[in-house]
Amino acid sequence: MPSHTFVLNGQQVTVDVEDDVRLLWVLRDLLGVTGPKYGCGLGVCQACTSHINGKAVNICCVPVSDVQPTDEVTTIEGLPATVGQELHPMQQAWLDMDVPQCGYCQPGQIMAAVAKVLQARAAGRQLGDADFDQIRNICRCGTYHRIREAILPAQTKF
Amino acid sequence: MSTASGQQPTEVSRRRFLGYVLAASTLTVAAQLGEGAVAPRAEAAVPGVPEPADLYDLNDMLTDATLATASLITITLNPDGTASFALPRTEVGQGITTSTAMLIAEELDLPLDKVQVSLADARPELVFNQLTGGSNTTISTYTPVRVAAATAKQRLLEAAATELGVPLSAVSALQGVITAPDGRSLSYAELAVKAASLTTLQVSVTLKPASAFSVIGTPQNRIDALDAVTGRKQFAMDVHVAGAMPAMICRPPTINGTVVSVQNQGVVQAMPGITDVAVVSTGVAVRGRTFGQCIDAVRALQVTWGPGSEDAATDATVLAELRAAENPIVTPPLPLLTEAIDARFTFHFASNSALESNCAVADVRSDSAEIWASVKAPITAQEEIAAQLGLPVGAVTVHVTQGGGSFGRKLFHDAALEAAEVSKAMGKPVRLMWHRTDDFRHGRAHPMSISRVRATYSLGQVLTLDQRHTSVATEFGHGLGEIITSTAAKLPVGGLTLSETIFSLTQQTPYDFGVTTQLLTEVDNGFHTGSMRNIYSPNVRCAQELIVDQLAKAMGQDPYHFRRNFLKDQRAVAVLDKVAQVGHWGRTMAPGTAQGIAIHPEYHGFVAVLVEIDCTPATVNRQIPDAVTGPRVTKAVCAVDVGLAVNPKGLEAQMMGGIMDGIAVTLTSSLHLNGGYFQEGSWDNYFYTRQWNTPPELDVIVMPPTTGTPGGAGELAVAGAMAAVACAYGRATGTMPTTFPINHDAPLAFTPLPTVPPIPQSPTDGLSRAY
Numbered sequence: 001m002p003s004h005t006f007v008l009n010g011q012q013v014t015v016d017v018e019d020d021v022r023l024l025w026v027l028r029d030l031l032g033v034t035g036p037k038y039g040c041g042l043g044v045c046q047a048c049t050s051h052i053n054g055k056a057v058n059i060c061c062v063p064v065s066d067v068q069p070t071d072e073v074t075t076i077e078g079l080p081a082t083v084g085q086e087l088h089p090m091q092q093a094w095l096d097m098d099v100p101q102c103g104y105c106q107p108g109q110i111m112a113a114v115a116k117v118l119q120a121r122a123a124g125r126q127l128g129d130a131d132f133d134q135i136r137n138i139c140r141c142g143t144y145h146r147i148r149e150a151i152l153p154a155q156t157k158f
Numbered sequence: 159m160s161t162a163s164g165q166q167p168t169e170v171s172r173r174r175f176l177g178y179v180l181a182a183s184t185l186t187v188a189a190q191l192g193e194g195a196v197a198p199r200a201e202a203a204v205p206g207v208p209e210p211a212d213l214y215d216l217n218d219m220l221t222d223a224t225l226a227t228a229s230l231i232t233i234t235l236n237p238d239g240t241a242s243f244a245l246p247r248t249e250v251g252q253g254i255t256t257s258t259a260m261l262i263a264e265e266l267d268l269p270l271d272k273v274q275v276s277l278a279d280a281r282p283e284l285v286f287n288q289l290t291g292g293s294n295t296t297i298s299t300y301t302p303v304r305v306a307a308a309t310a311k312q313r314l315l316e317a318a319a320t321e322l323g324v325p326l327s328a329v330s331a332l333q334g335v336i337t338a339p340d341g342r343s344l345s346y347a348e349l350a351v352k353a354a355s356l357t358t359l360q361v362s363v364t365l366k367p368a369s370a371f372s373v374i375g376t377p378q379n380r381i382d383a384l385d386a387v388t389g390r391k392q393f394a395m396d397v398h399v400a401g402a403m404p405a406m407i408c409r410p411p412t413i414n415g416t417v418v419s420v421q422n423q424g425v426v427q428a429m430p431g432i433t434d435v436a437v438v439s440t441g442v443a444v445r446g447r448t449f450g451q452c453i454d455a456v457r458a459l460q461v462t463w464g465p466g467s468e469d470a471a472t473d474a475t476v477l478a479e480l481r482a483a484e485n486p487i488v489t490p491p492l493p494l495l496t497e498a499i500d501a502r503f504t505f506h507f508a509s510n511s512a513l514e515s516n517c518a519v520a521d522v523r524s525d526s527a528e529i530w531a532s533v534k535a536p537i538t539a540q541e542e543i544a545a546q547l548g549l550p551v552g553a554v555t556v557h558v559t560q561g562g563g564s565f566g567r568k569l570f571h572d573a574a575l576e577a578a579e580v581s582k583a584m585g586k587p588v589r590l591m592w593h594r595t596d597d598f599r600h601g602r603a604h605p606m607s608i609s610r611v612r613a614t615y616s617l618g619q620v621l622t623l624d625q626r627h628t629s630v631a632t633e634f635g636h637g638l639g640e641i642i643t644s645t646a647a648k649l650p651v652g653g654l655t656l657s658e659t660i661f662s663l664t665q666q667t668p669y670d671f672g673v674t675t676q677l678l679t680e681v682d683n684g685f686h687t688g689s690m691r692n693i694y695s696p697n698v699r700c701a702q703e704l705i706v707d708q709l710a711k712a713m714g715q716d717p718y719h720f721r722r723n724f725l726k727d728q729r730a731v732a733v734l735d736k737v738a739q740v741g742h743w744g745r746t747m748a749p750g751t752a753q754g755i756a757i758h759p760e761y762h763g764f765v766a767v768l769v770e771i772d773c774t775p776a777t778v779n780r781q782i783p784d785a786v787t788g789p790r791v792t793k794a795v796c797a798v799d800v801g802l803a804v805n806p807k808g809l810e811a812q813m814m815g816g817i818m819d820g821i822a823v824t825l826t827s828s829l830h831l832n833g834g835y836f837q838e839g840s841w842d843n844y845f846y847t848r849q850w851n852t853p854p855e856l857d858v859i860v861m862p863p864t865t866g867t868p869g870g871a872g873e874l875a876v877a878g879a880m881a882a883v884a885c886a887y888g889r890a891t892g893t894m895p896t897t898f899p900i901n902h903d904a905p906l907a908f909t910p911l912p913t914v915p916p917i918p919q920s921p922t923d924g925l926s927r928a929y
Binding site: 017018020021022023024025026028029030032034035036037038039040041042043044045047052055056057058059060061062063066075076077080087091094095098099100101102103104105106107110115116119129132133135136137138139140141142143144145146147148 | 251252389391392393396431448449512514560561807814815841846847849852856
C-alpha cells in the first residue's frame, strides 16, 4: 500500500493508503481529524473546506496522492496556530456574533471566510457583495446573515 | 404593605412546586416532568368563534401528554461547583441546551458557564417525554427544569446556614457563592457534598418571580459555540467507537426498489479497503476502511433491482391524484351582492435533508446493541431497533448525539435502524452514513400538496373562509401517533384520523373571517415523507395570506391595514404594527419591486414578517455558476412574540433561519419527481438559500414578554416568511403566484445525476479550484 507524507496542522504525518482516497477520508477515517465535515463529497456544499498551503480547498475532491510531503494541510483544528493565538480572529468573530446554530457547516465556513479575506487582501481590497456571492458554503440552518456580520469586522483583525 | 401582603399568597402559591432531593453522594435534585411541576395554563382569550387550534393546540397536547409520566429529570451539583443536567431532548441547532442551561443558571444562581447540559440517552421510562418536535421543548420543560434547580439552591442555602451557624433567612446566594451577613461565605463546590441527602426527600420550593430574573430573558451566546467554531463539537460520525468502520448502502434507482440479485459481491468484497458486503432490506451494504472506498464499492456493485413503489409517478401524476381527492367546498346560502375569491395553490415536494446526512453508529452483539445517533424520538428508535434485532428493549442503548440540523428529518431514525441491521448482518460495528445523493433521493421529503381557498365578502365584511388542503400523506411514525392516541379523550376534535387531528390542532386562522373551515385530505402512497420545519403551516398559511391580499385588494384596502382590522388577537396586531413601522410599510418602491407583509400564529406565539423583493430583470437574471438566482428578497423585517423569550439571541437566530427557509420554499427549492425518483442529487440541484439569495438587510425584533411563559420558536418563522415573500412577489409582478416554489415548472436548472450507479464519484480537481 502506498505511503503518503504531508504536514498536517504543523506536524508531519505519514499514512498508508491507496493513492485515490480523497484527503477528507484520510483525515477523518484514518487520522481521526474530524473538524472537516462531509456534506456531499462533490465539492458543492464545501463543509470540508480546509487550507492547503494557505488556500481554501474542498478536500473531498483531492486524492491524497496530490498532496506533496512539504504541503501544509491546515484544518479548523490548526487554524489558531497559523496566527499564533488560541483562537483565530475569525473564530472569535464567529463567537462574538454567535453565528453557529447546529454548527456542522461552521468549520468549513470559517476556513472559507479566512481564505476569501486573504484573497481580497492580496487583490488590494476589502470583501464586497461579489465576494459574498462566491462563498458557496451551504448552511442549512440559514446563518448566512450572521456569517456576513462576523466576516466584515474580522477581516481587518488578522 | 397590607395590600401587598394580601396579594402575596396567591402570587407565591402560583410559583410553588414540589421538587426532590435524591439520595446521592453529591447534591442531586430532581423534578417531575408532570402534573406536580407544570403550572396552570393561562386562560385563552380569543374573541369570536374559535377553531380547535385556538383553544388547544398541538403544543398543549404535547405538554399534556407529559403529565401522566411519573419520571424525574435530575440535576447534579458536582463537587467542583458546576451543575450537570442530561436533557431528555435532542439538540439539532435550535439552541435548547443553551436555553436549558439558562433556566438552571437562573434558579440556581450559578454562572451560566458553570452549567453543563448534555443529551440524555433514550429513557423508556419517560414514555412520551423524550420527543423533540413541534417546537415544544421549552414549553414543556420550562417549569420542571426550574423546579429542580430551585430545589438545589434551597438545599445549598440550608447546608450553608448550618455550616455558618446562622439562620436560613440570613444567607443569600449569588453567582455560585452563599454569603452570611458577616461576610463569611461558602462556594457551591464546598457545599455540594454537604448538601447531599442520604434519603430521597420531597420538598416544596418557590420559583423566582419574573421580576427577579437576571438570566432568563437576557441575550446569551450558545454554550456550544466554542466547540462548533473549533471543530470540537462531536456529531455522530465524529464519535470514536472501537471497530466501527465506515459503511454505506448501494440503493435502488427508484424509491423503494428492492435487491433481486448481486452479480459481483466477491469482486467488490476484494476491493481495496473493503471488509464486508451484505444485502439488507434497503439495498446492498458495504463496509470499509474509509468512506471513499465505500463510495468506490457502492459504484462498483452490479445489482439487479426490482421495481420501486412509485416507478410511474411524476409530479403531474401526483398532482392529478391530489386534484381527484380534493374535497369540495360547500358554501351556505349567502346574501345578495356577496362576492367570492377562489384560488388553488400547488406546493411541490421539498427535501428536509440536513447538512449532516442520515447517519448512525451501531455496535450490535448477540445479546445487546449500542447505537449513537441524533434522533428526536430516541425511545421509539430504541423500541423499533429492539424489535428489528429481536432483542429486549432494555438490551438496546441509544445514545443521543449532537445533531447537524434536523428540519423534521431527525424525527425519524432511518439511519439508526439501517445501521443496526447492517451491523447485525456483518457481525461487526459500523459507522453508517448516507451519501448526499441518497439523502435527497431516498431520504424523506415534505409531501406535495394543493390548497384551495375560497373566501366570500360583502359590505366590508369577510363572511366565510374555506380551505381544503389535500396532501400526499405525512408520516408520523415517530411517536407522535402514540401521544395522540393516549390523549385522544382530551382533544376538542373527535372522529378524526391521526393526520386530520394534527392538522386541526395546528392550523389557525388569525383573522375574524366569519365562518371558517379548514379540512385536510390525504392521499396515501409509497413516498417517504415527514415534516419540514413545520408540518402544514407554511403551505396552508401562505395560501391564506395570499387570499388575504386578494381580499384587501378587492375591498379596496391596504394589505397591512386590512390585516390589522381583521386580526383576532392584540399580540398579533402588535407584531404586525412593529414590522410595519420598522420596515417602513407603504414606502414608495421602484417598478418591479414591492413589499409584502404577513402574520402567523402558532406555538402560543405570533410572528409578523415584512419583506421587500426585487423582481427586476437585472436582479432575476444575475449569473452565478450552478445556481438559481431569480427574484431576490432584499430586506426582511421580523417581529416575534413567543410570550417570553428565554434567550432573545437564540430566538433571533431561529427567526433568521426560518426566514431563509421561507425564502427557499417560495422561490427556489423543491424536488422534481420523474420516473419514480427525485431528480435532485446535490446541493447544486436542490436550491436551498445560499449567500447570493440572502437578504442584505435583515432585522429581527423580539417583543417584550407578554404572557410570561415561553412559546415555541424553532419552526415559527417559516410560515410567516413564506407568506410574506409570496405576497411581495405577487405585488411586484402583478400576478399572484399559485405554484411553489415559483420556479418549479421552469426547465431544470441542472442535469440530473445518473441513478445507476446510485451515487456519483468525488471529483479529483480540488487543488485546481483552490482560492
